[in-house]
Amino acid sequence: MNLLKRLGGRRATWRDDNHLIVNGVCFFVVEDLKDLYVKLSSDQMLLGKCRSMVEAYVRLTEHMAVRNMFELGIYRGGSSAFFHALYQPRKLVAIDLEPERAPDLDTYIQNTSCAESLTPYYNVNQGDRDRMEAILREEFPDGELDLVVDDASHMLAETTSSFNVLFPRVRPGGLYIIEDWSWAHAPHERWQKADGQWNDKPALSHLIFEIILSCASTPDLIEDITVNKNMVFVKRGARPVDPETFKISTSYLARGREFKPVL
Numbered sequence: 001m002n003l004l005k006r007l008g009g010r011r012a013t014w015r016d017d018n019h020l021i022v023n024g025v026c027f028f029v030v031e032d033l034k035d036l037y038v039k040l041s042s043d044q045m046l047l048g049k050c051r052s053m054v055e056a057y058v059r060l061t062e063h064m065a066v067r068n069m070f071e072l073g074i075y076r077g078g079s080s081a082f083f084h085a086l087y088q089p090r091k092l093v094a095i096d097l098e099p100e101r102a103p104d105l106d107t108y109i110q111n112t113s114c115a116e117s118l119t120p121y122y123n124v125n126q127g128d129r130d131r132m133e134a135i136l137r138e139e140f141p142d143g144e145l146d147l148v149v150d151d152a153s154h155m156l157a158e159t160t161s162s163f164n165v166l167f168p169r170v171r172p173g174g175l176y177i178i179e180d181w182s183w184a185h186a187p188h189e190r191w192q193k194a195d196g197q198w199n200d201k202p203a204l205s206h207l208i209f210e211i212i213l214s215c216a217s218t219p220d221l222i223e224d225i226t227v228n229k230n231m232v233f234v235k236r237g238a239r240p241v242d243p244e245t246f247k248i249s250t251s252y253l254a255r256g257r258e259f260k261p262v263l
Contacts, residue, residue: 011023012058012086017029017031017051018030018031019044020047020054020082022082022085022086023085023086025045025081025082025085025108026043026044026045027044027045027046027047027054027078027081027082028040028044028045028046028047028078029047029049029050029051029054030046030047030048030049030050031050031051035048036048036075045076045077045078045081045082045104045108046075046076046078046104047078047079047082048075048076048078048079048151049079049151049179050230052228052230053179053230053231054082056231057082057083057086058086060147060175061086061087064146064147064173064174064175065087065146066083066087066089066146066147067089067090067091067143067146068089068090068091068140068143068144068145068146068147069083069087069089069091069092069093069145069146069147069148069149070092070093070094070095070136070140070145070147070148070149070166071083071092071093071094071095071148071149071151072094072095072126072148072149072150072151072152072162073094073095073096073149073150073151073152073153074094074095074096074098074102074105074120074122075096075102076102076104076105077102077103077104077105077106077108077120078104078105079094079149079151080092080094080102080105080108080118080120081104081105081108081118083149084108084112084114084117084118085112087147089117089146090117091117091119091139091140091143092117092118092119093119093120093121093135093139093140094118094119094120094121095120095121095122095124095126095132095135095152096120096121096122096123096124096152097123097124097125097126097152097153098122098123099122099123100122101120101122102120105120119139121135125158126150126152126153126158126159126161126162127153127155127157127158127161127162128161129161129164129165132161132162132165132166133165136165136166136169140169144169144170144171144174145166145169145170145171145174146170146171146174146175147170147174147175147176147177148166148167148170148174148175148176148177149177149179150162150163150176150177150178150179151179151180154180154181154183154204155198155201155204156201156202156203156204156206156207156261157202159178159204159207160207160210160248160249163176163178163207163248164246164247164248165243167234167236167246167248168241168242168243168246169243170236171236172223172236172237172238173223173235173236174235174236175233175234175235175236176233176234176236177231177232177233177234178204178207178208178231178232178234179230179231180204180230181204181205181207181208181231181232182204182205182229182230183198183203183204184198184201184203184204184205184263185203185205185263202261202263203261203263205263206261206262206263207248208227208232209259210248210249210251210252210259211225211232211234211248212225213252213253213254213259214248214251214252216252217251217252217253218237218239218251218252219237220237220238220239221236221237221239221241221251222234222235222236222237222251223235223236223237223238
């Protein structure tokens with residue numbers, strides 16, 4: 001089925017199940033993990049998200065304006081280009097652990113003359129609080145974040161660290177989205193066998209449980225949560241918090257007991 005959305009001068013059109021055109025840019029949408037390594041022609045950009053995830057981001061345009069956005073995880077640059085083309089933000093900052101730049105993203109930035117509004121940072125560990133805070137001071141000195149998307153390490157410690165840094169800076173009503181949170185529970189041998197991938201790592205779902213507990217204990221901090229198998233949408237409440245001291249682990253009540261990862 002062809003899906004056409006008109007978004008205040010922007011246009012997102014499905015050409016088929018794997019190809020989405022946004023503002024004239026063609027994105028290849030994956031169906032399986034193996035698609036992340038596919039070679040594409042020069043007129044396409046790899047968007048490492050399945051169709052349902054992509055459609056969720058398109059639907060956000062109906063409910064919110066994204067002026068300031070922070071993305072964790074660049075890979076080949078398709079998602080950064082997608083978010084920029086779709087939301088047309090004032091500023092989109094993206095970080096990645098890899099030191100090498102993403103050539104496809106550099107080409108997009110050059111072709112669209114958007115260096116002022118799309119800034120990638122490489123060789124940045126999302127768990128490096130000092131570096132993350134320095135980037136925030138440089139890029140968002142006088143504004144809050146409307147949207148944060150974390151598709152980076154998917155590791156518990158690193159993802160929690162960046163959540164603690166970034167979530168307090170999300171404006172009331174803004175969204176913090178964590179992708180691929182459920183890898184430890186996916187019904188595939190890759191994850192479930194004894195020697196499977198990341199078998200020695202704690203499940204990222206522990207952070208999601210903490211966010212859910214915080215929503216119950218401090219609903220004015222976390223106003224709402226929507227969870228599906230691929231994504232968690234965390235809506236920021238209006239409670240002011242100190243970005244320097246915020247920790248999700250101290251934002252909920254557990255009858256005086258410590259909540260530890262068990263998976």
